[in-house]
Amino acid sequence: MKILDVHNFSVKFKLDKEEYFDAVKSISFSIEQGQILGLIGESGSGKSVASQCITRLLDDALLQGDVLFNLKTEQVNLLTCRDDKLRSIRKNEISYIFQEPMTALNPLLPCGKQILESAKEKSDEFLTNLLLKVELSDTTRVSESYPHELSGGQRQRVMIAMALAKEPRLLIADEPTTALDIAVQGEILNLLKKLSKQEEMGILFITHDLLSLKGFADKIAVMYHGKVVEQASTTDILNHPKHPYSKALIESRATYKKRGTVLAEIDDLLATNNNRLEFKYPKIELLPISKNSNDVLIRLSDINKSHFKSSLFSQEETKVLHDVNFDLNAGDTLGLIGESGSGKSTIAKLILNIWRPTSGDISLYDKSIYNNGDLSREIQLVFQDPFSSLNPKHTVGNAIAEVIQTIDKKTVKEKVVSLLQEVGLTASDFDKYPHEFSGGQRQRICIAKALAKNPKIIVLDEAVSALDVSVQAKVLNLLNDLKREKGLTYLLISHDMNVVSYFCNKIVVLKQGKVVEAGETEKLIRTPTSEYTKSLLEHSIN
Structure with missing residues (x-):
């Protein structure tokens, strides 16, 4: 069963009396129960704007299209429903995890108190279980700590615990693992995947790192200049990308195999020919070999x-x-x-x-x-x-x-x-x-x-x-x-x-x-x- 079904969704912002900026251009995608969709693109591609406008979080945005959210008893169009209905869905059914936890958390409240604010059950036992779910084993110290007393990775886990506290049907995660080390990133992604299957929770996972979705997302939608340019299973996009931009994203990533060479930049990998975007295979350019010094x-x-x-x-x-x-x-x-x-x-x-x-x-x-x-x-x-x-x-x-x-x-x-x-x-x-x-x-x-x-x-x-x-x-x-x-x-x-x-x-x-x-x-x-x-x-x- 589809939890979220987005059809021809567009977002505009008014710049002056006659000029508009098209941030998102007629995108369509859907998320089933227990399914993870990775929405990928660079800064300015429109992915964060799209995720926030799905629930009408940006007041000055002009929205078009349909965003259909399936409750257990009815289907609701989030773009046209009454404000009180939308508030109820935001409160009980949809959770967000943002990229920068330091700005999302209240610096004046202990983390445990902030997590319980959104929880359905306000008990210490529920809080302890939530913290253990997100691999924070030192539960007492974490719950009594203020955000500045925790490391970046620990703060992000607190944000994930807060999002899971109300047991949502849809989780929208905006770059939640970008600032985390790779081992912790892997643990967080495994945790979200497990919870998605256990709770039958749909996840819209926004990221700029295509390779982080390997083994995590079920489907990937690639955004470029406000449009979804390619959408397929994770295996297909990672192994056989069709769109030139998808190919360029994979090719420009720094990896051990590219050690000693100049990295290919996206601008050099893409070319326009007769108004069509094309992928150019990079030339391998070696970096000059530098001599090691023993001067400490x-x-x-x-x-x-x-x-x-x-x-x-x-x-x-x-x-x-x-x-x-x-x-x-x-x-x-x-x-x-x-x-x-x-x-x-x-x-x-x-x-x-x-x-x-x-x-x-x-x-x-x-x-x-x-x-x-x-x-x-x-x-x-x-x-x-x-x-x-x-x-x-x-x-x-x-x-x-x-x-x-x-x-x-x-x-x-x-x-x-x-x-x-x-x-x-x-x-x-x-x-x-x-x-x-x-x-x-x-x-x-x-x-x-x-x-x-x-x-x-x-x-x-x-x-x-x-x-x-x-x-x-x-x-x-x-x-x-x-x-x-x-x-x-x-x-x-x-x-x-x-x-x-x-x-x-x-x-x-x-x-x-x-x-x-x-x-x-x-x-x-x-x-x-x-x-x-x-x-x-x-x-x-x-």
């Missing part, structure tokens, strides 16, 4: 880090890092990989001297990092979310100029323009504001800002994980070019083994604050020694 830039020696929570008569210690040791050599691209809460970002904060270790030492050029003066001339950081890294009230030119002025106040504009051009932007972008750029362009601006002081080392904290697959390819190609031109050394913090195995020459694997394995990428991929590394590889490369 950064050395971590027996690093331990604990957080302390003080009460009236006692002090509670939470150990985050346990005896971490590794070297970052000149010219390396070192990948630091591990699940949420494994201590990856903690290591970045210690290297940047934002935090201090509880014990152990970090050296830069064989000298303690704490005696090195201005670290910003040597090490810079690129964050995961470029939008929150940039001041929305400053033009991007001024944001970069602010950094350069601390070194040289003369010829500031020329240097900023030069930096923008180095990262693939133009001189005209100097006077634009962050909101005028796409996600990939904003990340380029953050890279330009990091390069402003000519550092030797750049720490990339999940710098490509929130980007579309095609944009990810462009940014990784840019980082490879900059490394070669400027002799940079990278520390890439990531949860994506595919990206790390493609981009890095060395890998350090972290689990629960401990280094479980480290070494050259080729060796670690081919002959992993720890069970955890093997599981990471099983969920990605193998």
Whole structure:
């Protein structure tokens, strides 16, 4: 039985008196009980707008077509039904999981209380069972914690528990696993698949990563410029894609097999011929081979880090890092990989001297990092979310100029323009504001800002994980070019083994604050020694 049946569904937004923007153009799809439909496309393809407008969440959207939702007793058109009927369906029958749990959760309420707000049964036993369902075994601590006290992966599991609390018939999940490491992503997808079958719950799963749907979704619909351009079973689309855009999406993904080559970008894979989109097979272009250096830039020696929570008569210690040791050599691209809460970002904060270790030492050029003066001339950081890294009230030119002025106040504009051009932007972008750029362009601006002081080392904290697959390819190609031109050394913090195995020459694997394995990428991929590394590889490369 179909739970949701969407026919010729269109969404428009009014720009001015006479002009309209078509965000979604006559799309059709259906979801049966216990079925999972993957809706895939890049940012701006219309997939999130479509998912929100199905239940009329966007007030200023102009909607056309039919969205038929089957209740047990009747069929309701969600676009034309009364408001009180729609509110009842939203409250009891349909749940949403959003991409960014930190903005979706209330920072002032403990997570347990927030989950029970939407639950049909308001008991501690029901809450405990829900948390165990989403693999949060430390139920008491999680339910009493505020959102900022949990890792990104734990917050996303709380959001999933909240969505499942009312036992919905349809679950709409908008990029719910994008920020999670591959092993956790696999667990969450397996969990959702199991719950879908057990509860006979339909799932509309929105993502930009086509390969994450393998073994999870029953069907895939591919969106491109507001239209569904291809719709078929998951096996057919992954193994025999027909539409040029579907082929390009698969081809542009960073994987271990493409290591040592320039990634194909979607723009280069698609061509228009007589108003028809065509797929062009990529030319294999090898990256120049870089020589390994034995010069140690950064050395971590027996690093331990604990957080302390003080009460009236006692002090509670939470150990985050346990005896971490590794070297970052000149010219390396070192990948630091591990699940949420494994201590990856903690290591970045210690290297940047934002935090201090509880014990152990970090050296830069064989000298303690704490005696090195201005670290910003040597090490810079690129964050995961470029939008929150940039001041929305400053033009991007001024944001970069602010950094350069601390070194040289003369010829500031020329240097900023030069930096923008180095990262693939133009001189005209100097006077634009962050909101005028796409996600990939904003990340380029953050890279330009990091390069402003000519550092030797750049720490990339999940710098490509929130980007579309095609944009990810462009940014990784840019980082490879900059490394070669400027002799940079990278520390890439990531949860994506595919990206790390493609981009890095060395890998350090972290689990629960401990280094479980480290070494050259080729060796670690081919002959992993720890069970955890093997599981990471099983969920990605193998």
